[in-house]
Amino acid sequence: MGILNVTPDSFSDGGKFTQIDNALVQVEQMVIDGASIIDIGGESTRPGAVDVSVNDELVRTIPVLKAIKENFKVAVSIDTSKSAVMAEAIEQGVDLINDVCALKNDGCLAVAAQSNIPICLMHMQGKPRTMQTNPQYDDLLDDISEFFRQRIDACQTAGINKERLILDPGFGFGKSLEQNYKLLANLSTFKPLGLPLLSGTSRKSMIGDLLNREVNERLSGSLTTAVLAVQNGASIIRVHDVKETMDALKILQITHQLQR
Numbered sequence: 001m002g003i004l005n006v007t008p009d010s011f012s013d014g015g016k017f018t019q020i021d022n023a024l025v026q027v028e029q030m031v032i033d034g035a036s037i038i039d040i041g042g043e044s045t046r047p048g049a050v051d052v053s054v055n056d057e058l059v060r061t062i063p064v065l066k067a068i069k070e071n072f073k074v075a076v077s078i079d080t081s082k083s084a085v086m087a088e089a090i091e092q093g094v095d096l097i098n099d100v101c102a103l104k105n106d107g108c109l110a111v112a113a114q115s116n117i118p119i120c121l122m123h124m125q126g127k128p129r130t131m132q133t134n135p136q137y138d139d140l141l142d143d144i145s146e147f148f149r150q151r152i153d154a155c156q157t158a159g160i161n162k163e164r165l166i167l168d169p170g171f172g173f174g175k176s177l178e179q180n181y182k183l184l185a186n187l188s189t190f191k192p193l194g195l196p197l198l199s200g201t202s203r204k205s206m207i208g209d210l211l212n213r214e215v216n217e218r219l220s221g222s223l224t225t226a227v228l229a230v231q232n233g234a235s236i237i238r239v240h241d242v243k244e245t246m247d248a249l250k251i252l253q254i255t256h257q258l259q260r
């Protein structure tokens with residue numbers, strides 16, 4: 001899964017090379033590099049981020065979604081926690097809902113239930129603005145497993161088939177450095193829930209803080225976490241660097257195939 005950054009309007013240069021053109025160039029490259037899903041998202045979910053209005057999010061994401069659907073065969077995912085954005089994205093043919101709030105917000109379960117597309121349920125402790133200040137768990141892995149069971153239940157009660165769900169432990173969303181690595185080391189803990197696992201560690205602070213690297217120096221760390229995540233059971237990896245991640249995962253794959 002390649003991350004498509006939908007930059008705010010202020011960064012486009014007077015309509016000469018529009019935001020949509022820019023997005024399509026990025027998408028084309030990610031598809032060439034081997035992405036099978038493109039994840040469209042605003043920047044509203046980063047640690048410390050402030051809220052984006054429904055309208056701003058719609059304006060930012062929907063035209064890009066439409067343009068990708070018109071120009072590429074690749075599956076498109078929408079990274080949103082707002083039911084109105086989900087509903088419009090579904091209307092426009094989005095292939096996957098990626099919700100860092102696991103359909104907890106108003107109207108999300110109902111909107112999702114009216115579609116038939118896969119949904120990624122991510123675990124987050126707290127709210128983006130404050131989640132990284134001293135996250136606490138009774139037992140990290142048990143607590144997150146229990147959260148997944150409850151959200152799977154809520155989805156099924158709302159009429160969403162379990163087969164449509166994907167689980168994501170939410171690296172960096174209310175986890176200390178050690179908790180993030182404990183999750184990475186023990187991703188296979190969530191396999192008994194019987195659903196595909198998605199892992200998103202690309203360029204995150206868990207890499208920067210451990211290695212003391214700025215965002216633009218986190219490629220080696222990101223690749224290592226991608227390899228470990230797949231080794232430990234993840235089947236979808238959300239990344240910025242598609243080409244490099246595909247290279248790393250091909251090496252992992254051939255060694256799996258040749259293992260006796």
Ligand code: 7PJ
Nearest residue numbers: 045046098120122168170171200
């Ligand atoms: C994730 C996400 C993640 C899923 C973001 C960033 C923050 N969606 N959206 N999993 N992270 N499913 O990319 O740094 O880990 S936004």
